[in-house]
Amino acid sequence: MVDSDKVDITNINRQLIADDTTVGKFKTQVMKERLLNINPDLKVTSYNTFVSKENIDQFDFLNYNYVVDAIDTVTSKLLIVQKAYENKVNIISSMGTANKIDPLMLRVDDIYKTHECPLARVMRRELKKRFVKHLKVVYSIEKPVYTAKEHDINGKKINASISFVPSVAGLIIGGQVIRDILKQN
Secondary structure, three states: OEOOOEOOHHHOOOOOOOOOOOOOOEHHHHHHHHHHHHOOOOOOOOEOOOOOOOOHHHOOHHHOOEEEEOOOOHHHHHHHHHHHHHOOOEEEEEOOOOOOOOHHHEEEEEHHHOOOOHHHHHHHHHHHHOOOOOOEEEEEOOOOOOOOOOEOOOOOEOOOOOOHHHHHHHHHHHHHHHHHHHHHO
């Protein structure tokens, strides 16, 4: 697990690890503790860092059976996707769930077949430049839902997440990873 974020009070509505006792703690540490409470025999490695071009090479993708990308930042997503692609490691990438309210509109498909997802649109454009021809993603076919109050002081739309859509996307990703690994074996 790689994440530089700490649990924030704004995560409580949508992240299993977020509650009053974990606010301020590194998300990777809290998740590691939770996983080990479920299964003490797990080998869990966590990094409290932000994926960047300066540190991407510290992660040996050949050691991974599968990579799950659930990062919000396009530059980091691109680094992870490109490294997995170059190393021929299975990867699934989560596209945007912000401003989506219907989890039944989530789909698993190739990035080049997505629509209605602003993050997927940016990723498609950038992946073409990097000659990445395929990427399995979870995305929503729902048009983003904005309200008048979701703008900052400059009038820019603010992305907001409702509690259940990101978690359903995560469950879909988990299920897809398990099915893909079982198919390989």
